[in-house]
Amino acid sequence: MITNASTRPPVVSEENWRTARLELLREEKKLLHLQDELAARRRQLPWIKIDKPYTFTGPAGRVTLADLFTGHSQLVIQHFMLGPGWEEGCKSCSFMMDHFNAAAVHLPARDVAFAAVSRAPIAEILPFKKRMGWNVNWVSSHDNDFNFDYHVSFTPEQMAEDQVYYNYGRREFPHEEAPGVSVFTRDAAGTIYHTYSTYGRGVEFIMGTYHILDLTPKGRDEVGLDYGMEWLRHHDRYEQSADAFATT
Secondary structure: OOOOOOOOOOOOOHHHHHHHHHHHHHHHHHHHHHHHHHHHHHHOOOOEEOOOOOEEEEOOEEEEOHHHHOOOOEEEEEEOOOOOOOOOOOHHHHHHHHHHHHHOOOHHHHOEEEEEEEOOOHHHHHHHHHHHOOOOOEEEOOOOOHHHHOOOEOOHHHHHOOOEEEOOEEEOOOOOEOOEEEEEEEOOOOOEEEEEEEEHHHHHHHOHHHHHHOOOOOOOOOOOOOOOOOOOOOOOOOOOOHHHHOOO
């Protein structure tokens, strides 16, 4: 409940509210047009040809990067923070996966495959995947350089330095694994290209829950937390009563 009247917006008539809403709507439309322009520019980024023969481990055995396309010409990969020996996956990456899991069924209709990649061995990935109830394609890069090449995993030597290379610059980072999303395409000859990667807050595009929270009076309500996503839990760890989602 919002009780602090000193920070609450004014209460106005329907007519005055509509005037304020139309002013904001004009700004929202400007942002939508800008997002369309940025999406077009993103599609025009140059490509990088992938020559390294990446081989991953999936539930059924060894798979190549080409196999992850599952017959499609485009591939979106979530770099999921689950390192060797971790008891469970990162809760923020899990939050992102909750959204990807729902979207993955629709992506093939637009010639897009989805896969998650983690550095943990597949034997450590599968129990966590089962616990969370996800049905996406998820493979291990434990035996290749994929995560290191895309700057989402860091060696002990790199972690010993003050900064690592992440999100296109040198910066401090608290973990040996980091989040990200990468996009690839494959031409008719089977050649694979890297077309896009985003890191840090750039991955928020998939987090629809955040976009819903941005519509509410309290917004994300993260001010005062030790870090922004401190409130977040794995979806099976929220302390909610069984009737919280009951229908009438």
